[in-house]
Amino acid sequence: xxxxxxxxxxxxxxAIGFLAAFIWATRSGQFxxxxxxxxxxxxxxxxxxxxx
Amino acid sequence: MTGIMSLSSSGHGPAPGxxxxxxxxxxxxxxxxxxxxSDGGKALACYHCGEPCGEETVTDEGxxxxxxxxxxxxxxxxxxxxxxxxxxxxxxxxxxxRREKAxxxxxxxxxxxxxxxxFRQGNxxxxxxxxxxxxxxxCVWLLEKLYRLHPGIVQSxxxxxxxxxxxxxxxxxxxxxxxxxxxxxxxxRPAIHLADVEKDHMPGVQRRLxxxxxxxxxxxxxxxxxxxxxxxxxxxxxxxxxxxxxxYLNLALALPVFFFSATDYFRSAWAGIRVxxxxxxxxxxxxxxxxxxxxxxxxxxQTGPGYFDSLAGLLFFMLTGKWFQxxxxxxxxxxxxxxxxxxxxxxxxxxxxxxxxxLAPGHRITVRHQELVPADGILLEGDARVDYSFVTGESExxxxxxxxxxxxxxxxxxxxxxxxxxxxxxxxxxxxxWNEQAFQTQDRGRASRIARIMGxxxxxxxxxxxxxxxxxxxxxxxxxxxxxxxxVLIIACxxxxxxxxxxxxxxxxxxxxxxxxxxxxxxxxxxxxAVRTLVLDKTGTITLAEQSExxxxxxxxxxxxxxxxxxxxxxxxxxxxxxxxxxxxxxPRALRVEDFGEMPGKGIEGRVAGVHWRLGRWDGxxxxxxxPTRVDVEKDGRPLGGFVFRPCYRPELTSVMSALxxxxxxxxxxxxxxxxxxxxxxxxxxxxRLHFRQQPADKLRFVENAQKMGTPVAMIGDGLNDAGxxxxxxxxxxxxxxxxxxxxxxxxxxxxxxxxxxxxIFTLSRRLVRHVFIAYGLALIYNTVGLSWAVQGQLSxxxxxxxxxxxxVTIVLYAWVSTWSEAARLRFxxxxx
Numbered sequence: 001x002x003x004x005x006x007x008x009x010x011x012x013x014x015a016i017g018f019l020a021a022f023i024w025a026t027r028s029g030q031f032x033x034x035x036x037x038x039x040x041x042x043x044x045x046x047x048x049x050x051x052x
Numbered sequence: 053m054t055g056i057m058s059l060s061s062s063g064h065g066p067a068p069g070x071x072x073x074x075x076x077x078x079x080x081x082x083x084x085x086x087x088x089x090s091d092g093g094k095a096l097a098c099y100h101c102g103e104p105c106g107e108e109t110v111t112d113e114g115x116x117x118x119x120x121x122x123x124x125x126x127x128x129x130x131x132x133x134x135x136x137x138x139x140x141x142x143x144x145x146x147x148x149x150r151r152e153k154a155x156x157x158x159x160x161x162x163x164x165x166x167x168x169x170x171f172r173q174g175n176x177x178x179x180x181x182x183x184x185x186x187x188x189x190x191c192v193w194l195l196e197k198l199y200r201l202h203p204g205i206v207q208s209x210x211x212x213x214x215x216x217x218x219x220x221x222x223x224x225x226x227x228x229x230x231x232x233x234x235x236x237x238x239x240x241r242p243a244i245h246l247a248d249v250e251k252d253h254m255p256g257v258q259r260r261l262x263x264x265x266x267x268x269x270x271x272x273x274x275x276x277x278x279x280x281x282x283x284x285x286x287x288x289x290x291x292x293x294x295x296x297x298x299x300y301l302n303l304a305l306a307l308p309v310f311f312f313s314a315t316d317y318f319r320s321a322w323a324g325i326r327v328x329x330x331x332x333x334x335x336x337x338x339x340x341x342x343x344x345x346x347x348x349x350x351x352x353x354q355t356g357p358g359y360f361d362s363l364a365g366l367l368f369f370m371l372t373g374k375w376f377q378x379x380x381x382x383x384x385x386x387x388x389x390x391x392x393x394x395x396x397x398x399x400x401x402x403x404x405x406x407x408x409x410x411l412a413p414g415h416r417i418t419v420r421h422q423e424l425v426p427a428d429g430i431l432l433e434g435d436a437r438v439d440y441s442f443v444t445g446e447s448e449x450x451x452x453x454x455x456x457x458x459x460x461x462x463x464x465x466x467x468x469x470x471x472x473x474x475x476x477x478x479x480x481x482x483x484x485x486w487n488e489q490a491f492q493t494q495d496r497g498r499a500s501r502i503a504r505i506m507g508x509x510x511x512x513x514x515x516x517x518x519x520x521x522x523x524x525x526x527x528x529x530x531x532x533x534x535x536x537x538x539x540v541l542i543i544a545c546x547x548x549x550x551x552x553x554x555x556x557x558x559x560x561x562x563x564x565x566x567x568x569x570x571x572x573x574x575x576x577x578x579x580x581x582a583v584r585t586l587v588l589d590k591t592g593t594i595t596l597a598e599q600s601e602x603x604x605x606x607x608x609x610x611x612x613x614x615x616x617x618x619x620x621x622x623x624x625x626x627x628x629x630x631x632x633x634x635x636x637x638x639x640p641r642a643l644r645v646e647d648f649g650e651m652p653g654k655g656i657e658g659r660v661a662g663v664h665w666r667l668g669r670w671d672g673x674x675x676x677x678x679x680p681t682r683v684d685v686e687k688d689g690r691p692l693g694g695f696v697f698r699p700c701y702r703p704e705l706t707s708v709m710s711a712l713x714x715x716x717x718x719x720x721x722x723x724x725x726x727x728x729x730x731x732x733x734x735x736x737x738x739x740x741r742l743h744f745r746q747q748p749a750d751k752l753r754f755v756e757n758a759q760k761m762g763t764p765v766a767m768i769g770d771g772l773n774d775a776g777x778x779x780x781x782x783x784x785x786x787x788x789x790x791x792x793x794x795x796x797x798x799x800x801x802x803x804x805x806x807x808x809x810x811x812x813i814f815t816l817s818r819r820l821v822r823h824v825f826i827a828y829g830l831a832l833i834y835n836t837v838g839l840s841w842a843v844q845g846q847l848s849x850x851x852x853x854x855x856x857x858x859x860x861v862t863i864v865l866y867a868w869v870s871t872w873s874e875a876a877r878l879r880f881x882x883x884x885x
Binding site: 004019034035039 | 189192193196209210211212213214259262263266267270273274277294297301
């Protein structure tokens with residue numbers, strides 16, 4: 001059953017990794033604007049054909 | 053004898069004869085009525101703005117444009133390889149032709165510039181613009197490609213729901229003025245006002261709550277995992293020492309929840325206690341502290357697993373409720389004052405610019421067409437026609453003669469005028485209103501009144517039960533007494549109760565957004581439900597802002613007379629003249645006007661077919677505030693009568709008034725002279741409820757006095773002159789024709805098109821409050837069941853872990869079902885529009 005301790009440690013590490021990712025995402029402003037990115041993602045492709 | 057002519061307003065075709073009334077459109081800005089596509093046969097839509105092309109049609113590369121302005125924008129966009137602008141959304145552009153040129157030279161002033169820049173390091177600077185014109189995906193696309201238009205622009209980002217553009221640019225390659233002019237050229241004119249240079253820039257999105265919520269959610273999930281053996285009664289784990297380690301792990305996970313996620317509740321509870329007020333956060337904080345203390349004790353002494361799962365779960369649910377409630381309408385500002393409307397600088401007589409702070413009595417400034425008068429002054433020269441629509445709601449410009457006073461907040465419509473400032477910006481008639489008490493007091497109404505009363509009552513009852521439990525058990529079993537005491541505090545934690553208001557009212561705010569009634573904060577709905585006095589402004593609120601009714605009063609006019617008046621009125625650019633000439637049948641081109649003269653503030657005269665005509669108000673001012681505007685007509689010195697312009701009441705007004713809840717005390721408070729008293733007193737239920745000739749400060753006093761009678765007051769208004777009363781009232785509602793327009797600080801912004809929904813808004817708010825009480829009842833049932841265990845000292849962590857989330861989920865479900873069914877009953881649109 002000692003293996004449980006290792007598993008728990010790993011699961012906690014993974015969870016903390018996700019928490020860190022969440023904090024990073026918040027800090028970089030990903031939750032600040034939930035509308036514009038949805039419009040932005042649709043737009044980019046056709047423009048490249050001409051300019052590049 | 054009185055004859056009423058029936059005329060069509062659009063200027064097309066002869067008017068049908070006979071009697072009747074008609075409505076003439078008043079256009080406050082010089083926008084000609086777009087030509088009707090049907091009469092042109094095949095109407096071309098402008099490739100840029102989508103408006104029908106008229107006489108000025110320009111063709112470029114097979115695309116038609118309604119004006120050279122649109123063509124120019126097209127060329128800028130095409131030459132930079134950005135044609136996709138036209139393929140992303142339909143009609144992405146907007147008409148530019150009729151816009152006035154703007155002067156941005158004040159941006160060259162280093163002080164003004166530095167105040168506007170958010171950030172500057174060396175030659176790199178960042179600036180934030182508000183661009184109300186942003187409306188579609190194409191706008192976002194184009195504005196984020198600005199770097200292709202000028203090498204000095206490094207990066208630009210749009211924040212769509214706030215209608216903001218953030219630009220990083222290089223000051224050595226492009227000045228701020230150059231940047232603004234570039235934006236203006238492609239049709240996005242930044243709104244730069246006094247508030248932008250005066251205040252610190254708006255704080256960004258509140259991220260703290262998001263962190264707190266994330267941490268609580270993270271801890272909640274993991275603590276539940278470690279509590280699984282406990283839930284399932286797996287005693288085997290206990291022997292191996294896992295239970296102990298799981299306990300410590302849970303404690304470690306709960307620490308950030310207690311010391312970070314929960315801190316706002318402690319702070320709010322402490323703030324309440326300090327002013328001797330027990331709000332809802334007091335019992336919540338008590339419960340959280342008891343939970344944490346008891347659990348830590350259990351784990352450290354190894355007497356049990358603790359309630360950490362309940363602790364993290366409760367905070368997760370409560371913070372979710374808070375987050376749900378916080379979402380507001382980013383696009384709208386509820387805090388605006390005159391500074392969001394006034395320009396940054398004024399132009400002195402010699403052409404130099406002066407920042408508005410430095411403007412002092414004695415300065416002579418010039419105000420051009422469509423520019424705003426920034427401070428009270430006396431007209432020195434020029435033909436002043438001041439549009440006070442933002443101040444008074446009145447749409448007709450007021451003529452002012454030399455030597456007369458012009459008040460701050462008015463907009464000049466006409467040629468350039470010169471005036472001498474008599475008061476500084478802050479001391480001007482209108483802006484003085486902001487020195488009133490109402491504007492000094494801090495925002496009161498944020499905390500829910502219901503929750504406060506509930507909190508006080510709840511805390512005392514819970515404390516009494518807990519103490520009784522403690523006293524009962526103490527002589528028998530001291531350790532059990534302490535355990536039962538904390539159990540009572542834990543189970544009685546009114547967390548489910550705290551969820552009722554955020555979810556019910558928060559959802560109510562969203563639902564109202566669908567009928568274009570935008571509420572500042574969910575608390576407003578609770579205040580609205582308590583309102584028993586409703587104060588209405590007249591002009592622009594219950595009347596249509598841009599429409600008025602024109603009637604002829606006097607001897608019957610012959611066709612020749614009408615044509616002569618029309619021909620004469622055609623010569624003048626005065627808005628009233630233009631309405632007249634548009635409303636009367638067009639005069640034959642052959643009809644010539646000789647000896648034409650225009651006296652500012654009085655009227656026009658001229659000779660038509662040998663007959664001398666005079667139109668206007670030769671005995672006094674052309675328009676008076678509020679009194680029905682009248683244009684007298686004189687033929688060879690003989691008065692024939694006059695055209696009377698009357699405000700046009702909103703068509704839904706009568707039905708709205710009768711549908712309002714019967715217990716509302718209605719009052720009409722207007723700055724105007726008494727008009728239509730019979731009709732209006734019918735509407736509000738008595739002549740003593742009509743209050744005319746009220747100055748802005750009088751309106752504020754009126755609301756204040758009504759509040760002294762003990763009932764909460766709602767005020768509905770539209771202009772800056774209502775700003776004081778709106779601020780003073782418990783619920784200030786602003787009616788606006790255009791959501792991008794300036795609206796004074798308020799609690800609710802109501803789109804004019806939804807004025808008919810006013811009774812529904814009152815009904816909804818009252819029903820929602822009723823649902824809050826029902827939800828409280830449900831939560832209390834859970835609390836009572838839990839208490840029966842707690843007082844016996846038998847509350848186990850598993851029971852708590854089931855009971856507390858169950859009550860929270862019940863409340864959220866009830867909130868959801870009740871708000872949606874109310875929305876369906878009131879026939880709100882089921883999807884956002």
